[in-house]
Amino acid sequence: MLDGYFMVSTETFKNIIWNLILITSGSIIFAFGAKAVLVHHSFIMGGLFGTALLISYQTSCLSPGMLYLLMNIPVMIMGYLFVSRRFFLYSLYAVGVVTLASECIHYDLQVQQQLYAAIVGGIICGAGSGIILRSVGSGGGLDIVAVILNQKFNLGIGKFYFFYNALLFSFTLTLYEIDLVVASLILTFISTTAMEYVLTLFNQRKVVYILSDYGRAIADIIINELKQGVTIINAQGAYSGKDKKMLMTVTNNLQIKRLEERVFTLDPNALFIVENSFNVIGSGLGKRKIY
Numbered sequence: 001m002l003d004g005y006f007m008v009s010t011e012t013f014k015n016i017i018w019n020l021i022l023i024t025s026g027s028i029i030f031a032f033g034a035k036a037v038l039v040h041h042s043f044i045m046g047g048l049f050g051t052a053l054l055i056s057y058q059t060s061c062l063s064p065g066m067l068y069l070l071m072n073i074p075v076m077i078m079g080y081l082f083v084s085r086r087f088f089l090y091s092l093y094a095v096g097v098v099t100l101a102s103e104c105i106h107y108d109l110q111v112q113q114q115l116y117a118a119i120v121g122g123i124i125c126g127a128g129s130g131i132i133l134r135s136v137g138s139g140g141g142l143d144i145v146a147v148i149l150n151q152k153f154n155l156g157i158g159k160f161y162f163f164y165n166a167l168l169f170s171f172t173l174t175l176y177e178i179d180l181v182v183a184s185l186i187l188t189f190i191s192t193t194a195m196e197y198v199l200t201l202f203n204q205r206k207v208v209y210i211l212s213d214y215g216r217a218i219a220d221i222i223i224n225e226l227k228q229g230v231t232i233i234n235a236q237g238a239y240s241g242k243d244k245k246m247l248m249t250v251t252n253n254l255q256i257k258r259l260e261e262r263v264f265t266l267d268p269n270a271l272f273i274v275e276n277s278f279n280v281i282g283s284g285l286g287k288r289k290i291y
Contacts, residue, residue, distance in 0.1 A: 233247070
């Protein structure tokens, strides 16, 4: 029993360290993009940090990092009450690192062209956000509100971000020139794309369906040679009325060509269907994220 206790404790400790590494590195990268690019062009990005940037530009009373910290106080309380204590602690740590890094980083990447700056800033900030969200916490701000609304009311996270950012940029139009607003929209779009890419970078899977008269033999190849699971599904040809066996397996980008070669070497007339999937959970393929 004691050995089992220490095994669990060690695994938990490793998970905590890994999550802290993700949050720390992601928060620093995000803050670097904001301070090294965004503030030098007066860009407004989406989300609560974008709101903090806008207020800071207009009032100059506090830095974006400090404003972001203050604005997160009620949001953090909501995260503690409606999500979980663990999610709250990780998110609080992320906000603290973003704030501290924002206050400490004083660097200019010296990207002069507005469009180039929007692209570079979007990539850096998006990558940082994606790394944070690979943990079981968040970067604070709208991430927490979006998770709560999704869990409580099944409101899509993407929809919530869209409506909030639509209001934010509509208000920004009354304060800034159209060129800056358009550049900020480009920045936000690139940031979101980069974030999604980082989130799916190691999660992408290929769902493969195979129709062949050699279904059993192909299944044996998948199990014994490729060391993967496979499911045999009963199917029927609509035209011929013949009973068929359809195979379904989940693989990755590295194995897909090997599988394709094995299948068509055995049966040149096989039907090989591939679909992309970014959220395969269970059977050793991926773990369900619990906040």
